Amino acid sequence: MKANKLFAVATALTVGASALSAQTTTLRIQTHFSPETLSGQLAEKYVNDVMEMSGGDIAIEMFYSSSVVKSAETFDAAATGILDCDMTGGAYQTGKNPAFQFTGDLMGGYSNPYQQMAWLLHGNGRAAVNDLYNAHNMEFVGWWIPGPESLASTRPIRGVEDFKDWKFRSPPGMATLVFKNLGASPIVMDFNEIFTALETGIIDGADAANLTNNIGLGLYDIAEHTNYPGFHSMPADHLACRKDVWDAMPASHKKIMEVAMDSLALHNATINEVKNAQNAKVLRDKGVNLYEWSPEELGKFRAAVKAGWQEFATTPEAKALLQSHIDFLVGMGAMSAD
Numbered sequence: 001m002k003a004n005k006l007f008a009v010a011t012a013l014t015v016g017a018s019a020l021s022a023q024t025t026t027l028r029i030q031t032h033f034s035p036e037t038l039s040g041q042l043a044e045k046y047v048n049d050v051m052e053m054s055g056g057d058i059a060i061e062m063f064y065s066s067s068v069v070k071s072a073e074t075f076d077a078a079a080t081g082i083l084d085c086d087m088t089g090g091a092y093q094t095g096k097n098p099a100f101q102f103t104g105d106l107m108g109g110y111s112n113p114y115q116q117m118a119w120l121l122h123g124n125g126r127a128a129v130n131d132l133y134n135a136h137n138m139e140f141v142g143w144w145i146p147g148p149e150s151l152a153s154t155r156p157i158r159g160v161e162d163f164k165d166w167k168f169r170s171p172p173g174m175a176t177l178v179f180k181n182l183g184a185s186p187i188v189m190d191f192n193e194i195f196t197a198l199e200t201g202i203i204d205g206a207d208a209a210n211l212t213n214n215i216g217l218g219l220y221d222i223a224e225h226t227n228y229p230g231f232h233s234m235p236a237d238h239l240a241c242r243k244d245v246w247d248a249m250p251a252s253h254k255k256i257m258e259v260a261m262d263s264l265a266l267h268n269a270t271i272n273e274v275k276n277a278q279n280a281k282v283l284r285d286k287g288v289n290l291y292e293w294s295p296e297e298l299g300k301f302r303a304a305v306k307a308g309w310q311e312f313a314t315t316p317e318a319k320a321l322l323q324s325h326i327d328f329l330v331g332m333g334a335m336s337a338d
Contacts (some may be wrong), residue, residue: 031087032071047336085241094173100316108305113145113269123328137227140245141239142261148230152223153205159297169206178308201269
């Protein structure tokens with residue numbers, strides 16, 4: 001009996017000491033997606049997955065719709081302690097270094113999200129991206145890629161010629177350069193200003209998201225023209241956390257965050273492929289014009305993009321990242337070497 005009591009006391013002390021030594025992680029993360037969009041719902045799934053896998057030892061407060069700071073300011077807000085992590089995209093940071101363009105969207109390079117994830121996971125992409133992020137006090141955790149985007153427009157967008165004098169919302173980065181070279185008039189604005197700008201006629205169209213997320217933003221309530229399948233852009237949304245926050249996390253928490261991001265990437269790519277196909281039919285039934293570009297028009301756009309890559313890659317870091325992507329694409333036969 002005495003031995004049983006001693007055993008029970010020892011067990012209680014062990015459990016108590018273990019509980020006291022268990023490390024918790026609390027994170028404040030901002031995304032530019034609204035909770036109503038498919039991407040917003042998937043961001044919520046990520047939070048729930050992480051908290052459940054960690055047994056509650058990782059607690060996340062997610063801020064949607066860029067409610068703390070503007071989308072392009074999220075990275076700095078995390079790096080300086082206003083937030084802990086940024087769940088927007090690297091291309092917002094091209095003002096710091098054009099290399100950030102090639103950490104998120106090669107524009108016209110990859111055909112589908114699986115190719116692009118392959119570079120990250122099997123082409124040494126994660127390490128290459130982190131070299132750049134670490135220099136800015138951030139740690140790159142992972143990508144989630146919804147697939148090729150579709151433009152929304154109040155004017156037809158049947159081919160390159162239709163971009164002439166087309167005023168549209170553009171994300172910062174290489175998109176402004178490529179479309180400007182094709183005769184368009186890009187206007188950089190925050191993600192959540194697009195609907196009002198379309199509604200008031202400030203812009204004719206928007207480079208915002210894929211078909212499904214464009215519907216979530218309400219863009220096709222105004223814009224009756226779009227392209228599908230998408231081809232011009234396939235941005236990877238990232239999760240990046242402040243370096244000291246990441247370094248202080250136990251290895252198990254880091255692994256949970258990384259594995260949950262890889263899971264999110266798979267769920268994101270596959271559900272968007274399904275939803276985009278379903279929503280294409282819904283939009284056609286509603287009278288929205290969907291344009292599938294001919295190989296000739298796609299070739300014209302690809303030529304403009306490849307010229308834009310070289311024009312935009314003006315720093316050693318940008319040149320190195322771009323070359324890494326090109327080598328990977330050429331190596332698996334997805335792009336010619338010329």
